[in-house]
Amino acid sequence: MNTFAFMIHPIEIGDIARKFGPLGKLPPRLVESLFKYAPPLKVSQITGVRSKHAQTEGWFVACPITSRLMIDLPEEYVIKKIIKTGKLAQKLGAKILGLGAFTSVVGDAGITIDKNLDIAVTTGNSYTVATAVEGAREAAALMGHNLKRCHAVVVGATGSIGRVCASLLARDVHALTLVAREKTRLEELAHRITYESGVAPRITSDIRHALHNAQIVITVTSAVDTIIGAEDLMPGAVVCDVSRPRNVSREVAEKRNDVLVIEGGVVEVPGQVNFNFNFGFPPGMSYACMAETMMLSMEGRYESFSLGRDMSLQQVEEISALARKHGFKLAGFRSFERAVTREQIARIRENARHALNTPRAK
Incomplete structure:
Protein backbone atom coordinates (compact mmCIF):
# COMPACT_ATOMS: atom_id res chain seq x y z
CA MET A 1 0.00 0.00 0.00
CA ASN A 2 1.25 3.48 -0.86
CA THR A 3 1.46 5.56 2.31
CA PHE A 4 2.44 9.08 3.34
CA ALA A 5 2.32 11.46 6.28
CA PHE A 6 2.01 15.21 6.36
CA MET A 7 3.34 17.32 9.21
CA ILE A 8 1.26 20.19 10.55
CA HIS A 9 1.72 22.50 13.51
CA PRO A 10 -0.32 25.22 15.25
CA ILE A 11 0.07 28.39 13.22
CA GLU A 12 -0.96 30.54 16.18
CA ILE A 13 -1.96 30.05 19.81
CA GLY A 14 -5.67 29.94 18.98
CA ASP A 15 -5.15 26.78 16.94
CA ILE A 16 -4.15 24.92 20.12
CA ALA A 17 -7.26 26.04 21.97
CA ARG A 18 -9.50 24.96 19.08
CA LYS A 19 -8.03 21.46 19.10
CA PHE A 20 -7.88 21.15 22.89
CA GLY A 21 -10.89 23.13 24.10
CA PRO A 22 -10.21 23.32 27.86
CA LEU A 23 -6.81 24.90 27.23
CA GLY A 24 -8.62 27.93 25.83
CA LYS A 25 -9.40 29.01 29.39
CA LEU A 26 -5.71 29.47 30.23
CA PRO A 27 -3.61 32.55 29.32
CA PRO A 28 -2.59 32.12 25.65
CA ARG A 29 1.16 32.56 26.16
CA LEU A 30 1.09 30.03 29.00
CA VAL A 31 -0.62 27.52 26.73
CA GLU A 32 1.97 28.17 24.01
CA SER A 33 4.87 27.70 26.44
CA LEU A 34 3.46 24.51 27.93
CA PHE A 35 2.50 22.97 24.62
CA LYS A 36 6.05 23.07 23.26
CA TYR A 37 6.93 20.31 25.75
CA ALA A 38 4.18 18.03 24.45
CA PRO A 39 5.16 14.98 22.38
CA PRO A 40 4.35 14.80 18.66
CA LEU A 41 0.78 13.80 17.91
CA LYS A 42 -1.01 11.62 15.40
CA VAL A 43 -3.88 13.93 14.48
CA SER A 44 -5.88 11.83 12.01
CA GLN A 45 -5.81 9.19 9.29
CA ILE A 46 -6.31 10.29 5.69
CA THR A 47 -8.21 7.94 3.36
CA GLY A 48 -9.80 7.90 -0.10
CA VAL A 49 -7.06 9.52 -2.20
CA ARG A 50 -7.50 7.74 -5.52
CA SER A 51 -6.96 8.36 -9.24
CA LYS A 52 -7.51 5.99 -12.16
CA HIS A 53 -3.83 5.07 -11.88
CA ALA A 54 -3.18 4.64 -8.15
CA GLN A 55 -4.29 5.28 -4.59
CA THR A 56 -2.71 6.18 -1.27
CA GLU A 57 -3.55 6.78 2.37
CA GLY A 58 -1.74 8.55 5.15
CA TRP A 59 -1.76 10.52 8.39
CA PHE A 60 -1.58 14.04 9.72
CA VAL A 61 1.12 14.26 12.39
CA ALA A 62 1.56 17.39 14.49
CA CYS A 63 4.71 19.08 15.77
CA PRO A 64 3.49 21.01 18.85
CA ILE A 65 5.20 24.37 18.28
CA THR A 66 3.57 27.59 17.04
CA SER A 67 4.98 29.66 14.19
CA ARG A 68 6.24 32.31 16.61
CA LEU A 69 8.14 29.76 18.69
CA MET A 70 9.67 28.21 15.58
CA ILE A 71 11.24 31.61 14.95
CA ASP A 72 12.09 32.47 18.57
CA LEU A 73 13.35 29.13 19.93
CA PRO A 74 16.87 27.89 19.16
CA GLU A 75 16.96 26.35 15.69
CA GLU A 76 18.52 23.12 16.97
CA TYR A 77 15.65 22.62 19.43
CA VAL A 78 13.01 23.17 16.74
CA ILE A 79 14.66 20.81 14.26
CA LYS A 80 14.91 18.09 16.91
CA LYS A 81 11.16 18.43 17.56
CA ILE A 82 10.45 18.16 13.84
CA ILE A 83 12.67 15.07 13.52
CA LYS A 84 10.90 13.50 16.49
CA THR A 85 7.57 14.12 14.74
CA GLY A 86 9.02 12.55 11.59
CA LYS A 87 9.95 9.46 13.61
CA LEU A 88 6.29 9.18 14.60
CA ALA A 89 5.36 9.24 10.90
CA GLN A 90 7.84 6.41 10.30
CA LYS A 91 6.36 4.40 13.15
CA LEU A 92 2.87 4.79 11.69
CA GLY A 93 4.11 3.28 8.41
CA ALA A 94 4.50 6.35 6.20
CA LYS A 95 6.97 6.01 3.33
CA ILE A 96 7.19 9.72 2.55
CA LEU A 97 6.73 12.76 4.80
CA GLY A 98 5.53 16.19 3.71
CA LEU A 99 6.59 19.21 5.74
CA GLY A 100 3.87 21.81 6.23
CA ALA A 101 3.97 25.54 7.06
CA PHE A 102 7.05 26.57 9.10
CA THR A 103 8.38 23.02 9.40
CA SER A 104 9.39 23.35 5.74
CA VAL A 105 11.42 26.55 6.14
CA VAL A 106 13.32 26.31 9.43
CA GLY A 107 17.00 25.51 9.20
CA ASP A 108 18.06 24.26 5.79
CA ALA A 109 14.51 23.70 4.47
CA GLY A 110 14.23 19.98 5.16
CA ILE A 111 17.74 18.71 4.33
CA THR A 112 18.77 17.97 7.94
CA ILE A 113 15.37 16.44 8.67
CA ASP A 114 15.72 14.17 5.65
CA LYS A 115 19.18 13.01 6.78
CA ASN A 116 17.80 12.00 10.18
CA LEU A 117 14.82 9.95 8.96
CA ASP A 118 14.55 6.61 7.20
CA ILE A 119 11.74 7.78 4.91
CA ALA A 120 11.65 10.30 2.07
CA VAL A 121 10.91 13.96 2.81
CA THR A 122 9.46 16.79 0.71
CA THR A 123 8.47 20.37 1.48
CA GLY A 124 5.85 20.36 -1.29
CA ASN A 125 7.30 23.61 -2.61
CA SER A 126 7.44 22.53 -6.25
CA TYR A 127 3.67 22.10 -6.56
CA VAL A 266 -5.53 25.38 -2.93
CA VAL A 267 -5.95 22.04 -4.70
CA GLU A 268 -8.78 19.59 -5.42
CA VAL A 269 -7.72 16.06 -4.45
CA PRO A 270 -8.86 13.14 -6.66
CA GLY A 271 -11.09 10.44 -5.22
CA GLN A 272 -13.23 10.66 -2.10
CA VAL A 273 -10.59 11.96 0.29
CA ASN A 274 -11.42 12.14 3.98
CA PHE A 275 -8.87 14.02 6.07
CA ASN A 276 -10.74 13.34 9.32
CA PHE A 277 -9.51 16.73 10.49
CA ASN A 278 -10.80 20.24 9.84
CA PHE A 279 -7.95 22.49 8.74
CA GLY A 280 -10.27 25.14 7.31
CA PHE A 281 -10.84 23.87 3.76
CA PRO A 282 -14.03 22.50 2.17
CA PRO A 283 -14.22 18.71 1.71
CA GLY A 284 -11.86 17.32 -0.89
CA MET A 285 -9.43 20.23 -0.94
CA SER A 286 -5.89 20.57 0.35
CA TYR A 287 -2.85 22.79 0.23
CA ALA A 288 -0.55 22.21 -2.73
CA CYS A 289 2.26 21.05 -0.44
CA MET A 290 -0.02 18.30 0.90
CA ALA A 291 -0.99 17.38 -2.67
CA GLU A 292 2.65 17.02 -3.73
CA THR A 293 3.22 14.54 -0.90
CA MET A 294 0.15 12.54 -1.94
CA MET A 295 1.01 12.37 -5.64
CA LEU A 296 4.60 11.28 -4.98
CA SER A 297 3.19 8.52 -2.79
CA MET A 298 0.72 7.49 -5.50
CA GLU A 299 3.63 7.22 -7.94
CA GLY A 300 5.60 5.15 -5.45
CA ARG A 301 8.34 7.77 -5.73
CA TYR A 302 9.68 7.58 -2.22
CA GLU A 303 12.42 10.07 -2.81
CA SER A 304 13.22 13.45 -1.31
CA PHE A 305 11.80 15.75 -3.96
CA SER A 306 11.50 19.41 -2.91
CA LEU A 307 14.24 20.08 -0.36
CA GLY A 308 16.59 22.95 0.39
CA ARG A 309 16.56 26.36 -1.22
CA ASP A 310 17.59 25.50 -4.78
CA MET A 311 14.36 24.33 -6.36
CA SER A 312 14.40 24.18 -10.16
CA LEU A 313 11.93 24.93 -12.92
CA GLN A 314 12.36 21.31 -14.01
CA GLN A 315 11.00 20.11 -10.66
CA VAL A 316 7.98 22.39 -10.99
CA GLU A 317 7.27 21.12 -14.50
CA GLU A 318 7.73 17.49 -13.42
CA ILE A 319 5.36 17.72 -10.46
CA SER A 320 2.81 19.58 -12.61
CA ALA A 321 2.84 16.64 -15.02
CA LEU A 322 2.18 14.21 -12.14
CA ALA A 323 -0.70 16.42 -10.99
CA ARG A 324 -2.30 16.25 -14.44
CA LYS A 325 -1.80 12.47 -14.57
CA HIS A 326 -3.57 11.84 -11.26
CA GLY A 327 -6.20 14.57 -11.48
CA PHE A 328 -4.99 17.08 -8.90
CA LYS A 329 -6.06 20.54 -10.01
CA LEU A 330 -6.45 24.13 -8.87
CA ALA A 331 -9.70 24.32 -6.87
CA GLY A 332 -11.04 27.73 -7.77
Whole structure:
Protein backbone atom coordinates (compact mmCIF):
# COMPACT_ATOMS: atom_id res chain seq x y z
CA MET A 1 0.00 0.00 0.00
CA ASN A 2 1.25 3.48 -0.86
CA THR A 3 1.46 5.56 2.31
CA PHE A 4 2.44 9.08 3.34
CA ALA A 5 2.32 11.46 6.28
CA PHE A 6 2.01 15.21 6.36
CA MET A 7 3.34 17.32 9.21
CA ILE A 8 1.26 20.19 10.55
CA HIS A 9 1.72 22.50 13.51
CA PRO A 10 -0.32 25.22 15.25
CA ILE A 11 0.07 28.39 13.22
CA GLU A 12 -0.96 30.54 16.18
CA ILE A 13 -1.96 30.05 19.81
CA GLY A 14 -5.67 29.94 18.98
CA ASP A 15 -5.15 26.78 16.94
CA ILE A 16 -4.15 24.92 20.12
CA ALA A 17 -7.26 26.04 21.97
CA ARG A 18 -9.50 24.96 19.08
CA LYS A 19 -8.03 21.46 19.10
CA PHE A 20 -7.88 21.15 22.89
CA GLY A 21 -10.89 23.13 24.10
CA PRO A 22 -10.21 23.32 27.86
CA LEU A 23 -6.81 24.90 27.23
CA GLY A 24 -8.62 27.93 25.83
CA LYS A 25 -9.40 29.01 29.39
CA LEU A 26 -5.71 29.47 30.23
CA PRO A 27 -3.61 32.55 29.32
CA PRO A 28 -2.59 32.12 25.65
CA ARG A 29 1.16 32.56 26.16
CA LEU A 30 1.09 30.03 29.00
CA VAL A 31 -0.62 27.52 26.73
CA GLU A 32 1.97 28.17 24.01
CA SER A 33 4.87 27.70 26.44
CA LEU A 34 3.46 24.51 27.93
CA PHE A 35 2.50 22.97 24.62
CA LYS A 36 6.05 23.07 23.26
CA TYR A 37 6.93 20.31 25.75
CA ALA A 38 4.18 18.03 24.45
CA PRO A 39 5.16 14.98 22.38
CA PRO A 40 4.35 14.80 18.66
CA LEU A 41 0.78 13.80 17.91
CA LYS A 42 -1.01 11.62 15.40
CA VAL A 43 -3.88 13.93 14.48
CA SER A 44 -5.88 11.83 12.01
CA GLN A 45 -5.81 9.19 9.29
CA ILE A 46 -6.31 10.29 5.69
CA THR A 47 -8.21 7.94 3.36
CA GLY A 48 -9.80 7.90 -0.10
CA VAL A 49 -7.06 9.52 -2.20
CA ARG A 50 -7.50 7.74 -5.52
CA SER A 51 -6.96 8.36 -9.24
CA LYS A 52 -7.51 5.99 -12.16
CA HIS A 53 -3.83 5.07 -11.88
CA ALA A 54 -3.18 4.64 -8.15
CA GLN A 55 -4.29 5.28 -4.59
CA THR A 56 -2.71 6.18 -1.27
CA GLU A 57 -3.55 6.78 2.37
CA GLY A 58 -1.74 8.55 5.15
CA TRP A 59 -1.76 10.52 8.39
CA PHE A 60 -1.58 14.04 9.72
CA VAL A 61 1.12 14.26 12.39
CA ALA A 62 1.56 17.39 14.49
CA CYS A 63 4.71 19.08 15.77
CA PRO A 64 3.49 21.01 18.85
CA ILE A 65 5.20 24.37 18.28
CA THR A 66 3.57 27.59 17.04
CA SER A 67 4.98 29.66 14.19
CA ARG A 68 6.24 32.31 16.61
CA LEU A 69 8.14 29.76 18.69
CA MET A 70 9.67 28.21 15.58
CA ILE A 71 11.24 31.61 14.95
CA ASP A 72 12.09 32.47 18.57
CA LEU A 73 13.35 29.13 19.93
CA PRO A 74 16.87 27.89 19.16
CA GLU A 75 16.96 26.35 15.69
CA GLU A 76 18.52 23.12 16.97
CA TYR A 77 15.65 22.62 19.43
CA VAL A 78 13.01 23.17 16.74
CA ILE A 79 14.66 20.81 14.26
CA LYS A 80 14.91 18.09 16.91
CA LYS A 81 11.16 18.43 17.56
CA ILE A 82 10.45 18.16 13.84
CA ILE A 83 12.67 15.07 13.52
CA LYS A 84 10.90 13.50 16.49
CA THR A 85 7.57 14.12 14.74
CA GLY A 86 9.02 12.55 11.59
CA LYS A 87 9.95 9.46 13.61
CA LEU A 88 6.29 9.18 14.60
CA ALA A 89 5.36 9.24 10.90
CA GLN A 90 7.84 6.41 10.30
CA LYS A 91 6.36 4.40 13.15
CA LEU A 92 2.87 4.79 11.69
CA GLY A 93 4.11 3.28 8.41
CA ALA A 94 4.50 6.35 6.20
CA LYS A 95 6.97 6.01 3.33
CA ILE A 96 7.19 9.72 2.55
CA LEU A 97 6.73 12.76 4.80
CA GLY A 98 5.53 16.19 3.71
CA LEU A 99 6.59 19.21 5.74
CA GLY A 100 3.87 21.81 6.23
CA ALA A 101 3.97 25.54 7.06
CA PHE A 102 7.05 26.57 9.10
CA THR A 103 8.38 23.02 9.40
CA SER A 104 9.39 23.35 5.74
CA VAL A 105 11.42 26.55 6.14
CA VAL A 106 13.32 26.31 9.43
CA GLY A 107 17.00 25.51 9.20
CA ASP A 108 18.06 24.26 5.79
CA ALA A 109 14.51 23.70 4.47
CA GLY A 110 14.23 19.98 5.16
CA ILE A 111 17.74 18.71 4.33
CA THR A 112 18.77 17.97 7.94
CA ILE A 113 15.37 16.44 8.67
CA ASP A 114 15.72 14.17 5.65
CA LYS A 115 19.18 13.01 6.78
CA ASN A 116 17.80 12.00 10.18
CA LEU A 117 14.82 9.95 8.96
CA ASP A 118 14.55 6.61 7.20
CA ILE A 119 11.74 7.78 4.91
CA ALA A 120 11.65 10.30 2.07
CA VAL A 121 10.91 13.96 2.81
CA THR A 122 9.46 16.79 0.71
CA THR A 123 8.47 20.37 1.48
CA GLY A 124 5.85 20.36 -1.29
CA ASN A 125 7.30 23.61 -2.61
CA SER A 126 7.44 22.53 -6.25
CA TYR A 127 3.67 22.10 -6.56
CA THR A 128 3.09 25.15 -4.35
CA VAL A 129 4.93 27.24 -6.93
CA ALA A 130 3.02 25.68 -9.82
CA THR A 131 -0.39 26.39 -8.31
CA ALA A 132 0.53 29.87 -7.04
CA VAL A 133 1.60 31.06 -10.48
CA GLU A 134 -1.32 29.31 -12.19
CA GLY A 135 -3.75 30.88 -9.72
CA ALA A 136 -2.25 34.35 -10.11
CA ARG A 137 -2.42 34.14 -13.92
CA GLU A 138 -6.05 32.97 -13.91
CA ALA A 139 -7.16 35.52 -11.32
CA ALA A 140 -5.44 38.33 -13.22
CA ALA A 141 -7.28 37.35 -16.41
CA LEU A 142 -10.62 37.39 -14.56
CA MET A 143 -9.77 40.86 -13.25
CA GLY A 144 -9.26 42.02 -16.84
CA HIS A 145 -5.48 42.29 -16.81
CA ASN A 146 -3.37 41.58 -19.87
CA LEU A 147 -0.29 39.86 -18.46
CA LYS A 148 1.94 41.33 -21.16
CA ARG A 149 1.11 44.81 -19.82
CA CYS A 150 1.28 43.99 -16.13
CA HIS A 151 3.76 44.94 -13.45
CA ALA A 152 4.25 41.95 -11.15
CA VAL A 153 5.90 41.92 -7.73
CA VAL A 154 7.28 38.91 -5.88
CA VAL A 155 7.67 39.53 -2.13
CA GLY A 156 10.14 37.13 -0.56
CA ALA A 157 11.74 36.67 -3.97
CA THR A 158 15.02 35.17 -2.76
CA GLY A 159 13.36 32.28 -0.92
CA SER A 160 13.06 28.83 -2.50
CA ILE A 161 9.44 29.40 -3.60
CA GLY A 162 9.84 33.07 -4.46
CA ARG A 163 12.79 32.53 -6.80
CA VAL A 164 10.98 30.07 -9.04
CA CYS A 165 7.74 32.10 -8.96
CA ALA A 166 9.74 35.09 -10.16
CA SER A 167 11.37 33.09 -12.96
CA LEU A 168 7.98 31.81 -14.15
CA LEU A 169 6.29 35.22 -14.02
CA ALA A 170 9.14 36.81 -15.95
CA ARG A 171 8.02 34.82 -19.00
CA ASP A 172 4.60 36.52 -18.98
CA VAL A 173 4.70 40.08 -17.64
CA HIS A 174 5.82 43.49 -18.85
CA ALA A 175 7.72 44.45 -15.68
CA LEU A 176 8.86 42.56 -12.60
CA THR A 177 10.00 43.77 -9.19
CA LEU A 178 11.74 41.51 -6.69
CA VAL A 179 11.40 42.29 -2.99
CA ALA A 180 13.60 40.84 -0.25
CA ARG A 181 15.92 42.01 2.50
CA GLU A 182 19.35 40.94 1.21
CA LYS A 183 20.57 43.10 -1.66
CA THR A 184 23.31 40.73 -2.83
CA ARG A 185 20.92 37.80 -3.23
CA LEU A 186 18.40 40.04 -4.99
CA GLU A 187 21.06 41.20 -7.45
CA GLU A 188 22.10 37.60 -8.19
CA LEU A 189 18.50 36.56 -8.81
CA ALA A 190 17.77 39.58 -11.01
CA HIS A 191 20.87 38.86 -13.11
CA ARG A 192 19.83 35.23 -13.57
CA ILE A 193 16.27 36.14 -14.59
CA THR A 194 17.55 38.71 -17.08
CA TYR A 195 19.82 36.08 -18.62
CA GLU A 196 16.99 33.50 -18.82
CA SER A 197 14.08 35.68 -19.97
CA GLY A 198 15.41 39.00 -21.21
CA VAL A 199 13.33 40.81 -18.56
CA ALA A 200 15.41 43.03 -16.27
CA PRO A 201 13.71 42.98 -12.85
CA ARG A 202 13.86 45.89 -10.46
CA ILE A 203 14.99 45.06 -6.93
CA THR A 204 14.10 46.65 -3.61
CA SER A 205 13.62 45.98 0.08
CA ASP A 206 10.82 48.59 0.27
CA ILE A 207 7.59 46.58 0.05
CA ARG A 208 5.20 49.51 0.03
CA HIS A 209 7.04 51.34 -2.73
CA ALA A 210 7.11 48.19 -4.84
CA LEU A 211 3.39 47.51 -4.45
CA HIS A 212 1.92 50.93 -5.21
CA ASN A 213 1.61 50.27 -8.98
CA ALA A 214 1.60 46.45 -9.12
CA GLN A 215 -1.28 44.63 -10.79
CA ILE A 216 -0.03 41.17 -9.71
CA VAL A 217 1.60 40.30 -6.38
CA ILE A 218 2.84 36.92 -5.19
CA THR A 219 3.94 37.06 -1.57
CA VAL A 220 5.79 34.19 0.06
CA THR A 221 7.84 35.16 3.10
CA SER A 222 8.41 33.53 6.46
CA ALA A 223 7.27 36.64 8.35
CA VAL A 224 5.27 35.86 11.49
CA ASP A 225 3.27 39.12 11.28
CA THR A 226 1.39 40.57 8.31
CA ILE A 227 3.44 42.84 6.06
CA ILE A 228 0.87 44.03 3.48
CA GLY A 229 -1.89 46.39 4.62
CA ALA A 230 -5.01 47.94 3.13
CA GLU A 231 -3.27 51.12 1.93
CA ASP A 232 -0.41 49.35 0.19
CA LEU A 233 -2.23 48.09 -2.90
CA MET A 234 -3.51 49.76 -6.05
CA PRO A 235 -7.14 49.26 -7.18
CA GLY A 236 -7.47 46.10 -9.22
CA ALA A 237 -4.45 44.39 -7.70
CA VAL A 238 -4.42 40.58 -7.55
CA VAL A 239 -2.50 39.25 -4.55
CA CYS A 240 -1.66 35.57 -4.24
CA ASP A 241 -0.64 34.99 -0.62
CA VAL A 242 1.25 31.71 -0.39
CA SER A 243 2.58 32.29 3.12
CA ARG A 244 1.34 30.74 6.36
CA PRO A 245 0.91 32.74 8.55
CA ARG A 246 -0.47 35.17 5.98
CA ASN A 247 1.53 38.10 4.70
CA VAL A 248 -1.66 40.03 3.85
CA SER A 249 -3.56 41.69 6.67
CA ARG A 250 -7.23 40.79 7.11
CA GLU A 251 -8.00 44.51 6.94
CA VAL A 252 -7.41 44.30 3.18
CA ALA A 253 -10.53 42.13 2.90
CA GLU A 254 -12.42 44.42 5.27
CA LYS A 255 -11.49 47.77 3.72
CA ARG A 256 -10.64 47.12 0.07
CA ASN A 257 -13.49 45.91 -2.13
CA ASP A 258 -11.40 46.76 -5.19
CA VAL A 259 -8.57 44.26 -4.54
CA LEU A 260 -8.58 40.47 -5.01
CA VAL A 261 -6.61 38.47 -2.45
CA ILE A 262 -6.37 34.73 -3.05
CA GLU A 263 -4.75 31.95 -1.09
CA GLY A 264 -1.95 30.24 -2.95
CA GLY A 265 -1.96 26.55 -3.60
CA VAL A 266 -5.53 25.38 -2.93
CA VAL A 267 -5.95 22.04 -4.70
CA GLU A 268 -8.78 19.59 -5.42
CA VAL A 269 -7.72 16.06 -4.45
CA PRO A 270 -8.86 13.14 -6.66
CA GLY A 271 -11.09 10.44 -5.22
CA GLN A 272 -13.23 10.66 -2.10
CA VAL A 273 -10.59 11.96 0.29
CA ASN A 274 -11.42 12.14 3.98
CA PHE A 275 -8.87 14.02 6.07
CA ASN A 276 -10.74 13.34 9.32
CA PHE A 277 -9.51 16.73 10.49
CA ASN A 278 -10.80 20.24 9.84
CA PHE A 279 -7.95 22.49 8.74
CA GLY A 280 -10.27 25.14 7.31
CA PHE A 281 -10.84 23.87 3.76
CA PRO A 282 -14.03 22.50 2.17
CA PRO A 283 -14.22 18.71 1.71
CA GLY A 284 -11.86 17.32 -0.89
CA MET A 285 -9.43 20.23 -0.94
CA SER A 286 -5.89 20.57 0.35
CA TYR A 287 -2.85 22.79 0.23
CA ALA A 288 -0.55 22.21 -2.73
CA CYS A 289 2.26 21.05 -0.44
CA MET A 290 -0.02 18.30 0.90
CA ALA A 291 -0.99 17.38 -2.67
CA GLU A 292 2.65 17.02 -3.73
CA THR A 293 3.22 14.54 -0.90
CA MET A 294 0.15 12.54 -1.94
CA MET A 295 1.01 12.37 -5.64
CA LEU A 296 4.60 11.28 -4.98
CA SER A 297 3.19 8.52 -2.79
CA MET A 298 0.72 7.49 -5.50
CA GLU A 299 3.63 7.22 -7.94
CA GLY A 300 5.60 5.15 -5.45
CA ARG A 301 8.34 7.77 -5.73
CA TYR A 302 9.68 7.58 -2.22
CA GLU A 303 12.42 10.07 -2.81
CA SER A 304 13.22 13.45 -1.31
CA PHE A 305 11.80 15.75 -3.96
CA SER A 306 11.50 19.41 -2.91
CA LEU A 307 14.24 20.08 -0.36
CA GLY A 308 16.59 22.95 0.39
CA ARG A 309 16.56 26.36 -1.22
CA ASP A 310 17.59 25.50 -4.78
CA MET A 311 14.36 24.33 -6.36
CA SER A 312 14.40 24.18 -10.16
CA LEU A 313 11.93 24.93 -12.92
CA GLN A 314 12.36 21.31 -14.01
CA GLN A 315 11.00 20.11 -10.66
CA VAL A 316 7.98 22.39 -10.99
CA GLU A 317 7.27 21.12 -14.50
CA GLU A 318 7.73 17.49 -13.42
CA ILE A 319 5.36 17.72 -10.46
CA SER A 320 2.81 19.58 -12.61
CA ALA A 321 2.84 16.64 -15.02
CA LEU A 322 2.18 14.21 -12.14
CA ALA A 323 -0.70 16.42 -10.99
CA ARG A 324 -2.30 16.25 -14.44
CA LYS A 325 -1.80 12.47 -14.57
CA HIS A 326 -3.57 11.84 -11.26
CA GLY A 327 -6.20 14.57 -11.48
CA PHE A 328 -4.99 17.08 -8.90
CA LYS A 329 -6.06 20.54 -10.01
CA LEU A 330 -6.45 24.13 -8.87
CA ALA A 331 -9.70 24.32 -6.87
CA GLY A 332 -11.04 27.73 -7.77
CA PHE A 333 -10.15 30.58 -5.46
CA ARG A 334 -10.29 31.14 -1.72
CA SER A 335 -9.68 34.28 0.28
CA PHE A 336 -9.38 34.35 4.07
CA GLU A 337 -10.94 30.88 4.46
CA ARG A 338 -13.86 31.58 2.13
CA ALA A 339 -14.54 30.60 -1.45
CA VAL A 340 -14.49 33.45 -3.98
CA THR A 341 -16.99 33.12 -6.83
CA ARG A 342 -16.60 34.51 -10.32
CA GLU A 343 -19.53 36.83 -9.56
CA GLN A 344 -17.63 38.26 -6.60
CA ILE A 345 -14.53 38.70 -8.74
CA ALA A 346 -16.64 40.56 -11.32
CA ARG A 347 -17.82 42.95 -8.58
CA ILE A 348 -14.25 43.50 -7.38
CA ARG A 349 -13.23 44.22 -10.97
CA GLU A 350 -16.02 46.79 -11.34
CA ASN A 351 -15.12 48.41 -8.00
CA ALA A 352 -11.51 48.67 -9.16
CA ARG A 353 -12.53 50.24 -12.46
CA HIS A 354 -14.60 52.81 -10.59
CA ALA A 355 -11.79 53.54 -8.12
CA LEU A 356 -9.26 54.05 -10.92
CA ASN A 357 -11.61 56.45 -12.72
CA THR A 358 -12.48 58.46 -9.62
CA PRO A 359 -10.09 61.32 -8.78
CA ARG A 360 -8.65 60.97 -5.29
CA ALA A 361 -9.38 63.67 -2.78
CA LYS A 362 -6.36 65.85 -2.04
